[in-house]
Amino acid sequence: MSDSAGTAPHYTRPLLPTPFHERARALSQVDSFVPWAGYTTVDVFTNAGQEYFAIRNACSVYDLTPMVKYRIAGPDAGRYLNRLVTRDLRKLRVNRVSYCVWCNDAGNIIDDGTVFRLGETEYRLCTAERQLDWLLDSAIGFDVQLSEVTEEIAALALQGPTSCAVLKKLGVTGIERLKPFEFSCFDATGMRLMISRTGFTGDLGYELWADPRQANQLWDALMTAGRSRGIRAIGSRALNMARIEAGFLMPNIDFVSAEGTVRVGTSRSPLELGLGWLVDFDKGHFTGRRALQEQMRQGLQRQLIGLDIAGNKPAANALLYADRKGQREIGSVTSAMWSPTCKRNIALAMVDAPHFAMGTTMWAEVYLSRELVWERRMCKAQVVDKPFFAPERRRVTPPGDF
Amino acid sequence: MTRESEQYDAIVIGAGHNGLVAACYLARAGLSVQVLERNPHIGGAAVSRQLYQNFTYSNCSYVCSLLRPEIMRTLELPRFGLQIIPYDGGCTMMQGGGHLALYDNHDALRREIARHSKRDAEAYDRFARDMIRQCKFIKPLLMREPPDPTSFKPRDIRELLYLGGHFNRLGEERMYDTLRFWTMSIADFLDEYFESEIVKAHMAGSAIIGTALGPRSPGTAYVLLHHYMGDIDDTVGAWGFARGGMGAVTKALAASLQASGGTIRASAPVERILVRNGRSVGVALADGEEIKARLVLSNMDVKRTFLETVEASELSGDFLRRVRNFKIRGSSGKLNIALDGLPTFPAIPAGSPSTRGDMHVTDTIEMMERAYDDWKDGAWSRAPYIDMLIPSQIDPTMAPDGKHYMSVFVQYCPYQLASGPWDAAKRQAFGDTVIDTIARHSPDFKSLILHAEVRTPFDLENEVGLTEGNIFQGELTFDQLLFNRPIPGCAQYRTPLRGLYLCGSTTHPGGGVMGAPGANAARAVLRDLRLAAT
Numbered sequence: 001m002s003d004s005a006g007t008a009p010h011y012t013r014p015l016l017p018t019p020f021h022e023r024a025r026a027l028s029q030v031d032s033f034v035p036w037a038g039y040t041t042v043d044v045f046t047n048a049g050q051e052y053f054a055i056r057n058a059c060s061v062y063d064l065t066p067m068v069k070y071r072i073a074g075p076d077a078g079r080y081l082n083r084l085v086t087r088d089l090r091k092l093r094v095n096r097v098s099y100c101v102w103c104n105d106a107g108n109i110i111d112d113g114t115v116f117r118l119g120e121t122e123y124r125l126c127t128a129e130r131q132l133d134w135l136l137d138s139a140i141g142f143d144v145q146l147s148e149v150t151e152e153i154a155a156l157a158l159q160g161p162t163s164c165a166v167l168k169k170l171g172v173t174g175i176e177r178l179k180p181f182e183f184s185c186f187d188a189t190g191m192r193l194m195i196s197r198t199g200f201t202g203d204l205g206y207e208l209w210a211d212p213r214q215a216n217q218l219w220d221a222l223m224t225a226g227r228s229r230g231i232r233a234i235g236s237r238a239l240n241m242a243r244i245e246a247g248f249l250m251p252n253i254d255f256v257s258a259e260g261t262v263r264v265g266t267s268r269s270p271l272e273l274g275l276g277w278l279v280d281f282d283k284g285h286f287t288g289r290r291a292l293q294e295q296m297r298q299g300l301q302r303q304l305i306g307l308d309i310a311g312n313k314p315a316a317n318a319l320l321y322a323d324r325k326g327q328r329e330i331g332s333v334t335s336a337m338w339s340p341t342c343k344r345n346i347a348l349a350m351v352d353a354p355h356f357a358m359g360t361t362m363w364a365e366v367y368l369s370r371e372l373v374w375e376r377r378m379c380k381a382q383v384v385d386k387p388f389f390a391p392e393r394r395r396v397t398p399p400g401d402f
Numbered sequence: 403m404t405r406e407s408e409q410y411d412a413i414v415i416g417a418g419h420n421g422l423v424a425a426c427y428l429a430r431a432g433l434s435v436q437v438l439e440r441n442p443h444i445g446g447a448a449v450s451r452q453l454y455q456n457f458t459y460s461n462c463s464y465v466c467s468l469l470r471p472e473i474m475r476t477l478e479l480p481r482f483g484l485q486i487i488p489y490d491g492g493c494t495m496m497q498g499g500g501h502l503a504l505y506d507n508h509d510a511l512r513r514e515i516a517r518h519s520k521r522d523a524e525a526y527d528r529f530a531r532d533m534i535r536q537c538k539f540i541k542p543l544l545m546r547e548p549p550d551p552t553s554f555k556p557r558d559i560r561e562l563l564y565l566g567g568h569f570n571r572l573g574e575e576r577m578y579d580t581l582r583f584w585t586m587s588i589a590d591f592l593d594e595y596f597e598s599e600i601v602k603a604h605m606a607g608s609a610i611i612g613t614a615l616g617p618r619s620p621g622t623a624y625v626l627l628h629h630y631m632g633d634i635d636d637t638v639g640a641w642g643f644a645r646g647g648m649g650a651v652t653k654a655l656a657a658s659l660q661a662s663g664g665t666i667r668a669s670a671p672v673e674r675i676l677v678r679n680g681r682s683v684g685v686a687l688a689d690g691e692e693i694k695a696r697l698v699l700s701n702m703d704v705k706r707t708f709l710e711t712v713e714a715s716e717l718s719g720d721f722l723r724r725v726r727n728f729k730i731r732g733s734s735g736k737l738n739i740a741l742d743g744l745p746t747f748p749a750i751p752a753g754s755p756s757t758r759g760d761m762h763v764t765d766t767i768e769m770m771e772r773a774y775d776d777w778k779d780g781a782w783s784r785a786p787y788i789d790m791l792i793p794s795q796i797d798p799t800m801a802p803d804g805k806h807y808m809s810v811f812v813q814y815c816p817y818q819l820a821s822g823p824w825d826a827a828k829r830q831a832f833g834d835t836v837i838d839t840i841a842r843h844s845p846d847f848k849s850l851i852l853h854a855e856v857r858t859p860f861d862l863e864n865e866v867g868l869t870e871g872n873i874f875q876g877e878l879t880f881d882q883l884l885f886n887r888p889i890p891g892c893a894q895y896r897t898p899l900r901g902l903y904l905c906g907s908t909t910h911p912g913g914g915v916m917g918a919p920g921a922n923a924a925r926a927v928l929r930d931l932r933l934a935a936t
């Protein structure tokens with residue numbers, strides 16, 4: 001794969017290798033790759049459980065390159081983005097990052113992502129899915145230049161309690177002063193790196209943005225620097241565990257982009273997804289504002305909430321009921337797992353009003369295979385606070401040396 | 403149930419796929435059914451014939467998608483040998499030598515379109531989404547009898563409420579989209595999604611197939627949808643081959659019909675539908691034989707049925723005027739070609755599967771519109787739009803090993819030439835135009851040709867019985883759809899003559915090898931007889 005993947009035509013090999021593919025390929029023990037935004041990426045290197053503990057116990061490296069990146073520049077770039085997303089970006093300073101969502105006119109989410117302010121009139125938008133079409137249409141009336149730069153930037157997520165220490169060892173001087181949602185450029189071991197204190201794990205961590213030509217050099221340097229700090233390459237399975245604990249949403253798992261839905265009533269608003277804190281009605285107009293205000297006024301019909309479920313079997317895709325007999329259906333689980341760190345059976349779920357209120361109890365219909373003998377269990381579940389796991393270290397500056 | 407003087411409960415005129423579908427449903431409900439077919443072979447426009455050695459041609463229709471799965475299932479067509487195999491791929495070869503291919507794999511497709519426009523590569527998802535949204539709306543309407551909006555019969559009101567409720571569930575915004583979709587030109591419609599000429603040209607093809615309209619004519623966007631609303635095994639918009647050619651569809655239907663007691667007579671052209679006291683009582687064949695039946699279903703189009711097969715004195719003048727005004731202009735030709743080997747297409751890179759699907763050579767909307775201009779002038783297009791497939795790459799039964807069968811659908815070709823009547827020389831010249839068009843993209847193509855069947859709209863009328871050669875038994879324009887198909891007041895398969903029903907593509911929901919008109923007609927008959935459909 002490593003030799004032909006880069007040059008083979010798209011009709012024989014539709015997925016592209018990332019700049020880190022050669023290194024990842026070499027470390028992959030179980031040959032488990034999955035497609036992500038047109039690239040082939042590692043799902044599991046060796047064992048998802050052990051990879052997960054690298055995130056929570058030491059330091060993990062995750063190839064983030066397929067994250068779709070857009071460069072947005074021009075005199076109206078700030079105004080453009082502020083009208084696009086629901087959050088107030090006027091306050092976003094240079095060298096800061098903001099987590100945002102954006103909606104269609106009906107107030108339903110198209111995607112979430114991060115906005116990096118690179119300069120006075122230059123931004124970078126990172127998203128999980130491609131949306132050049134939407135972004136260009138949104139540029140009508142604004143003096144902005146928009147281009148996709150995904151292939152020009154190699155990216156790695158370095159996450160876990162020892163991540164700061166590893167970067168220090170790599171020679172990134174001053175990294176300990178970087179605050180959450182801040183980024184800066186550094187020179188280390190002959191490379192120019194942009195590093196942001198961001199991530200998808202809810203833990204202490206950083207994201208490294210580099211020239212793809214230096215991908216191998218960066219990977220090797222990190223692995224060497226982190227050897228004594230338990231550094232480990234992880235796949236998306238382990239990352240997914242961490243993000244559920246952190247209460248982060250995954251497109252196409254916890255919601256479907258309103259641009260992609262074909263059925264009526266399957267799109268979700270940020271309010272319904274529990275992201276009301278990202279919606280700022282005071283900042284002026286933005287796409288979807290009127291619909292969201294109307295939704296605020298009428299009250300929510302459903303909301304995404306966190307659940308704590310009895311037993312230890314993950315309630316993946318379980319239907320939820322108000323009663324134990326399972327006669328009144330009130331929603332369904334979107335993401336579920338046994339949390340190894342919290343020692344709780346947790347889930348994210350979309351639940352109808354009024355059952356999404358904190359503390360409400362309900363019943364999850366869980367199917368269990370006992371050596372292929374299937375059993376149906378009604379498991380008691382309770383609406384609880386998210387995130388399920390939020391260690392202090394994610395915020396502390398300078399981070400301690402764990 | 404048959405009265406003494408009646409030999410059958412029902413006669414079906416025409417063994418096209420819709421006639422056979424209707425016959426199957428009636429026979430399954432316990433009626434004695436006789437199908438009468440003019441030609442020595444059955445199938446109408448869904449037929450497979452061997453005209454040259456061991457090559458099998460899908461002489462008319464050539465790809466399958468629209469055939470309703472509920473019909474295949476109820477009539478047990480797979481048990482009677484029907485198999486539909488999806489194909490992937492498809493491409494448009496450009497005049498300058500480039501190409502655009504379509505691939506099943508989403509990432510391959512995105513990268514392919516991105517070679518022409520990065521933006522279009524992503525706009526394609528929005529396009530596909532909107533097509534699926536509209537298909538979801540239209541699909542439930544296919545297997546229903548369209549309501550008469552002026553009637554106060556409970557069933558009509560119920561159906562109108564269904565239609566209304568259906569619209570309602572769409573949500574306000576999508577309702578606007580639906581109306582735009584049903585009335586726009588494909589060129590305007592595609593401009594709302596794509597910037598690249600080649601992408602637009604490729605997508606526009608299905609919107610002009612079989613129409614007497616150009617890509618800039620309002621109403622063509624709907625025709626695209628008409629070609630999208632089928633599915634294969636739940637993949638919306640997917641097209642495939644019937645194993646053994648499109649005749650496999652009618653062959654399986656015939657077997658299913660015979661298994662439930664129905665009979666088919668070929669070489670039995672109906673000359674007259676017999677009418678007594680405003681009621682059809684049977685038919686008379688060309689040789690004078692009369693066959694009596696309580697019910698008559700006509701698989702012929704509405705014009706052929708009422709202008710040629712029923713005594714005018716039995717119908718009102720107003721009705722006949724509407725029948726005469728029904729638009730059924732033919733615009734398509736067809737070539738079926740036996741090839742000594744697989745032709746090469748230098749524009750397509752080696753290893754690309756895109757030649758296994760539908761191939762085209764029209765790379766701009768402008769070129770398509772110019773092809774239409776020729777038709778308006780009463781000539782076949784000098785640079786025609788072609789929909790070209792080589793089914794033998796996928797279906798091994800179509801040609802001897804190592805040889806290939808190519809199906810070429812041609813748009814536009816007139817029914818009446820400005821230069822005078824069609825004759826053998828003109829047909830030959832039309833065929834040569836198409837062959838030269840293909841040869842421009844395939845240097846070895848001509849040398850591989852063993853045999854070619856060339857069919858003009860004039861031939862389609864004479865050989866298949868499609869008036870003016872219109873492939874859909876009537877144009878698919880909004881004025882002739884739903885409760886206006888074929889004509890207002892005659893849209894529920896029933897006719898002004900009691901006991902006479904229409905069951906062909908001339909009725910809702912229209913043309914294509916879909917089976918829905920036949921199934922809906924049978925349901926209308928059974929409802930009138932107060933029998934339940936199975």
Ligand SMILES: Cc1cc2nc3c(=O)[nH]c(=O)nc-3n(C[C@H](O)[C@H](O)[C@H](O)COP(=O)(O)OP(=O)(O)OC[C@H]3O[C@@H](n4cnc5c(N)ncnc54)[C@H](O)[C@@H]3O)c2cc1C
Pocket residue numbers: 415416417418419420421438439440441444445446447448461462463464465466467468670671672673701702706734735736811862865866867868872873874875905906907908912913914915916
């Ligand atoms: C060239 C061409 C290509 C096409 N390509 C496709 C395609 O790829 N996919 C697709 O889905 N659709 C395609 N179509 C459309 C589709 O084939 C037709 O819409 C459909 O087959 C019509 O079926 P039908 O049963 O309604 O009528 P028909 O098939 O027209 O059947 C009518 C039958 O009645 C018989 N008949 C007529 N008069 C008499 C009489 N007086 N007495 C006894 N019998 C009579 C005829 O011989 C015929 O068998 C194509 C059509 C053509 C012509």
